Amino acid sequence: DGGITQSPKYLFxxxxxxxxxxxxxxxxxxxxxxxxxxxxxxxxxxxxxxxVNDFQKGDIAExxxxxxxxxxxxxxxxxxxxxNPTAFYLCxxxxxxxxxxxxxxxGDGTRLSIL
Amino acid sequence: GQQVMQIPQYxxxxxxxxxxxxxxxxxxxxxxxxxxxxxxxxxxxxxxLVKSGEVKKQKxxxxxxGEAKKNSSLHITATQTxxxxxxxxxGSGTTSGTYKYIFxxxxxxxxxx
Numbered sequence: 001d002g003g004i005t006q007s008p009k010y011l012f013x014x015x016x017x018x019x020x021x022x023x024x025x026x027x028x029x030x031x032x033x034x035x036x037x038x039x040x041x042x043x044x045x046x047x048x049x050x051x052v053n054d055f056q057k058g059d060i061a062e063x064x065x066x067x068x069x070x071x072x073x074x075x076x077x078x079x080x081x082x083x084n085p086t087a088f089y090l091c092x093x094x095x096x097x098x099x100x101x102x103x104x105x106x107g108d109g110t111r112l113s114i115l
Numbered sequence: 116g117q118q119v120m121q122i123p124q125y126x127x128x129x130x131x132x133x134x135x136x137x138x139x140x141x142x143x144x145x146x147x148x149x150x151x152x153x154x155x156x157x158x159x160x161x162x163x164l165v166k167s168g169e170v171k172k173q174k175x176x177x178x179x180x181g182e183a184k185k186n187s188s189l190h191i192t193a194t195q196t197x198x199x200x201x202x203x204x205x206g207s208g209t210t211s212g213t214y215k216y217i218f219x220x221x222x223x224x225x226x227x228x
Contacts, residue, residue, distance in 0.1 A: 042121075
């Protein structure tokens, strides 16, 4: 079945540590996204990528980094510069067309906590 | 920058009552999407509205896009316990190359049996 796989489901970070969240899709989608969701809140865009080897900052990119070396993969690194990383992280993908937007398909998410 | 607000933040209804959530953008939108997130789950796409004044229905759900393309609403008729979850709108402000969406704050719906 086609879909988006995020791993791990739960992740714990120590102070001063960088951690990487995995996101893989086999939907053949060009666009991929990373969102952060805090308890009881909406989704805030961290980074997005429309095509391989290209990505753009979202609204809250500070303390995060991404890469897009393959179409199916868009890993997110939460660096030690992100002082409040505890949140639910969601990866999404969509097809890209010139006219209007396309639905985003989400993974099951990764819950990151500080030790 | 573009902001998308939703009201109410929470809504508790008795099963069988109707429910409406409203989405308001600070800028004119090209299109708007609606998502549902069940407790502990991930957002699932419901529908996309593109045209000014557009109304779309999915069984008991009615979606509306305002004439000025700055607001939208989702109405659920005769709620059921399966409707429980958080409903998000997501708006985009540009047409071509529209790959960035701003999500609303969400409305959390609880349905009391």
